[in-house]
Every structure is written in structure tokens, then in C-alpha cells.
Amino acid sequence: MVVARQVEAVQRALGPFFEVVMQPPVRGARPVIADFMAGNPQEPTLPGFVEALRRWSVPTSTDSFAYRPMHEPARQAAAASLTIELGVEFAAQDVFLTRGAGGAIALALSTVVDPGDEVVFLSPPWFFYEAMILASGATPIRVRLEPPAFDLDVEAIVAALGPRTRAVIVNTPHNPTGRIYPAAVLERLAEGLAGAAEKYGRPIWVISDEAYSRILFDGRSFPSPGLFHPYSMLAHTYSKSALAPGQRLGFLALVPGLPEADVVRRALLNFIFGTTPDAVMQYALPDIDGLLIDVAAIERRRDHMVSVLREQGYVVQVPEGTFYLLPRAPLADDRAFCAHLANEGVLVLPGHVVELPGYFRISLTATDEMVGQSLPVFARAIERASSGQATARR
Ligand SMILES: Cc1ncc(COP(=O)(O)O)c(C=O)c1O
Structure with a gap:
């Protein structure tokens, strides 16, 4: 064994993170129109x-x-x-x-x-x-x-x-x-x-x-x-x-x-x-x-997304802080639901990666343009889930 015995357990704990978050983009997949996966900057550095x-x-x-x-x-x-x-x-x-x-x-x-x-x-x-x-x-x-x-x-x-x-x-x-x-x-x-x-x-x-x-x-x-x-x-x-x-x-x-x-x-x-x-x-x-990102802009983005996602039928709470939204996935299988969104060019974090299957996380550090482009995709995804098409894909 060239590495410490405990590495195996550490690796197991981080498995979902490496499988999902650190995954290179799939070749031939549809271009990404909105990246909500991680709390990463999507706009120029301050x-x-x-x-x-x-x-x-x-x-x-x-x-x-x-x-x-x-x-x-x-x-x-x-x-x-x-x-x-x-x-x-x-x-x-x-x-x-x-x-x-x-x-x-x-x-x-x-x-x-x-x-x-x-x-x-x-x-x-x-x-x-x-x-x-x-x-x-x-x-x-x-x-x-x-x-x-x-x-x-x-x-x-x-x-x-x-x-x-x-x-x-x-x-x-x-x-x-x-x-x-x-x-x-x-x-x-x-x-x-x-x-x-x-x-x-x-x-x-x-x-x-x-x-x-x-x-x-x-x-x-x-x-x-x-x-x-x-x-x-x-x-x-x-x-x-x-x-x-x-x-x-x-x-x-x-x-x-x-x-x-x-x-x-x-x-x-x-x-x-x-x-x-x-x-x-x-x-x-x-x-x-002394620097701070535009928290007011993130708050506006939060309000806009929460209100549109709720109209579309998603169950989502209003966060009090951080820059994440945590809607319930309309399918119990958050992997399948997030894979469907990814197919449409919208990347979100499947809940199972943070021990919360059945949910997905959206990072509000994305741009307003990404939000705008993603909303019709979220609408189609929940319609499709309710009509059972996506469930059938599992
Ligand atoms: C709750 C929480 N703790 C710690 C960290 C790590 O922060 P840092 O990049 O400063 O190490 C993060 C980053 O995503 C986080 O969300």
C-alpha cells in the first residue's frame, strides 16, 4: 500500500464530489448555457x-x-x-x-x-x-x-x-x-x-x-x-x-x-x-x-429565480444567506433530473453529492443572462418530469 490506509475512507467520502463536480465536460454534449454547479465566479474579478x-x-x-x-x-x-x-x-x-x-x-x-x-x-x-x-x-x-x-x-x-x-x-x-x-x-x-x-x-x-x-x-x-x-x-x-x-x-x-x-x-x-x-x-x-461582491444583485437574482421556479411548480425555500438555492427535484432521483438538465446545457449540483438526494443546488453566482436562458429549461424539465417522461428514462 503506497498511500495511507485512511485514504480509502477519505476517497469514499469524496467520491460523489469528484464524480460530479470535478467531472470534465462530456464531449459532444450540448453547449453549457448556464453553469450553476459551484460557487465559482462567472463575472469579471472585482x-x-x-x-x-x-x-x-x-x-x-x-x-x-x-x-x-x-x-x-x-x-x-x-x-x-x-x-x-x-x-x-x-x-x-x-x-x-x-x-x-x-x-x-x-x-x-x-x-x-x-x-x-x-x-x-x-x-x-x-x-x-x-x-x-x-x-x-x-x-x-x-x-x-x-x-x-x-x-x-x-x-x-x-x-x-x-x-x-x-x-x-x-x-x-x-x-x-x-x-x-x-x-x-x-x-x-x-x-x-x-x-x-x-x-x-x-x-x-x-x-x-x-x-x-x-x-x-x-x-x-x-x-x-x-x-x-x-x-x-x-x-x-x-x-x-x-x-x-x-x-x-x-x-x-x-x-x-x-x-x-x-x-x-x-x-x-x-x-x-x-x-x-x-x-x-x-x-x-x-x-x-474591504471588498464585497454585489450581494444586492445576488439577492435580486434569488428573488427572481425563486418566484419563477415556484410559478413553474418547483418547491424551493428562500435562503437567508449564502449564494445558493436548494429546490426539490421533481423526480426522487436527483441524478436523473440533473442529468436531464445537463443535457439541455444547464449545470446544477445534484443533491446526493451533499447527502441530500431528491434536491438540487443552484449557485446564484451565475450571470443574469444564464438565469434568463435557464428558466425555460427548468420549465420544460418539470413539465417533462410531471408527465413521467424523464422517470421513464431512469
Ligand atoms: C460551507 C463552506 N465551508 C468552507 C468552504 C471552503 O472555502 P474556501 O474556499 O475558503 O476554502 C466552502 C466553499 O465552498 C463552503 O461552502
Whole structure:
């Protein structure tokens, strides 16, 4: 065996992602008229982002691109903006720069998890949680979020906690459901975690995935789960707010008042070699932090698509944040339904890839033109499904 034994399990967990999302386009297929598959940019990069990269890619001294500690002005800028966002004071020393939220979650897991521990995650999840938990040597414990509301089920989470539980990964605003969990629910979660920690004699961490903290609709605010639970690490990213996710940049923040914070800070530093972003991205962080994609345009796109899809007969909730819609597929077999849409040049994410068969996800980062071109395709697809033609193709 040339690779680690655990690779097999990691690979199994990521199977649907690689089969569907990373699939090269089928040759000879109809040209793509609308790509709603992933949260990828479909419009030109924000000019401020390009300017920041240009500016900071010019070295100013011989050690600009040397091995160096994390760039302090970047940590300060991230701490200052988190302070404004969450309304409590974050210190620069508690911000650890990472390659996006993915890097932040990996850093958190490496720092707190031992082999044999359990880490709870919520399903439908972001593609990589299970694989990352397995790669950290822990056992993933899945707790379902139940449709149609996909509320955070605190009782179910608490029931999943045991003597080996080390952490719970919570994601809000939630991909793919678009839910923002209310403060009262997060408070109950924190109480449940504190109770279990006392019972089992060790703290349970919240790893709070806040990738979409700035993509909020209808004037909503975002309560961070970390503000209710003392043992919390917050994973943040600029992949969504600046929508240039290939340029990896984010951070992991320790919450103010964390017990034994010095021990945790020292521990985190041991793992940063693989997770810290490149120098140019670190230097550019203060500029990139001030950028935000046109959330109002995404909100308009959301409203337009929700209203037309509902008229067409789709069942779809209105997301409170993130840039995804999550309609029910009119066929139980989301694969077959999404394959039919793909045949017509409309790419969406089949729900089974995020452990939610019978649904499909639309990324609202597509252009208005794509939305316009796709709507007749969605209309024909649901008509066809209701008349049983597509079912017969399965
Ligand atoms: C919920 C969630 N967490 C984490 C990530 C990873 O973000 P990044 O590109 O910053 O690693 C994503 C990206 O799609 C996401 O949707």
C-alpha cells in the first residue's frame, strides 16, 4: 500500500464530489448555457482584487518573499474587521492566516483532534467535512438537518455527543440550505455542549465555519456560534466575499475569552506551515478585506429565480444567506433530473453529492443572462418530469 490506509475512507467520502463536480465536460454534449454547479465566479474579478494582487506582488525588499512569520498587519486587519462584524473585540494574536476556510478547518482539526476522537458534523454538509475529519484521524458523526426547514436540531446534536466527542462543526450561514441559525438556538447548543463537557470531563470544541458570514440577505445579521461557546474557533474566508476562491485566503480566529488561550495559540503555530497563505495574499489581505461582491444583485437574482421556479411548480425555500438555492427535484432521483438538465446545457449540483438526494443546488453566482436562458429549461424539465417522461428514462 503506497498511500495511507485512511485514504480509502477519505476517497469514499469524496467520491460523489469528484464524480460530479470535478467531472470534465462530456464531449459532444450540448453547449453549457448556464453553469450553476459551484460557487465559482462567472463575472469579471472585482477590480480591487486585481489591483491588490498587482500591488503586493512587487517585492519591496529582499525578504518580501522569504520565510517569515505571519504578516502582522494582515492579522490586525482581519481582527479589526471581525470585531466590527461580530461586535466583540478580537486580538490580532488570535487570528491565524490560512488558505481559505478549508485551510482554517484543517488547521483547527489538526490542533484539537486525536486519533479515536469523534467529530460531529451536520448533514447536508459542505463536501469536505467528512473527508477532513477522517484525514485528521477522528471518526465523523453525522447529524441530520431535517427538511423542509433544515433547522439546527440541538437535541439530535446533544444526543450524538459522547465521551469521545472532541468537536462539532457548525456552518452558518449554511451551505446548501441558506439558513442562518438564530442566536437562541446557538445558545441552546452551547448549553448542551457545556452539559456534555461536564459529564464527560473534557471540553468540546465548536469549529464554526463562517465562510458566508458576509453573504446575508434582507438586511439580516449573522450571530456567530462562537460567541455563545467559550471553546470556539471561527473559520473565515475571502473566497465568498471577494469571489476569487482560487486565490486562497482566509483565517482561523480564536474567540475572545477562550480558556487556556496561550496553550491553543502555541499549538496552532505548530501546524501553520501547510495552511498559511502565500506572502502576496497575506500582504493583500487588508485591501481584500474591504471588498464585497454585489450581494444586492445576488439577492435580486434569488428573488427572481425563486418566484419563477415556484410559478413553474418547483418547491424551493428562500435562503437567508449564502449564494445558493436548494429546490426539490421533481423526480426522487436527483441524478436523473440533473442529468436531464445537463443535457439541455444547464449545470446544477445534484443533491446526493451533499447527502441530500431528491434536491438540487443552484449557485446564484451565475450571470443574469444564464438565469434568463435557464428558466425555460427548468420549465420544460418539470413539465417533462410531471408527465413521467424523464422517470421513464431512469
Ligand atoms: C460551507 C463552506 N465551508 C468552507 C468552504 C471552503 O472555502 P474556501 O474556499 O475558503 O476554502 C466552502 C466553499 O465552498 C463552503 O461552502
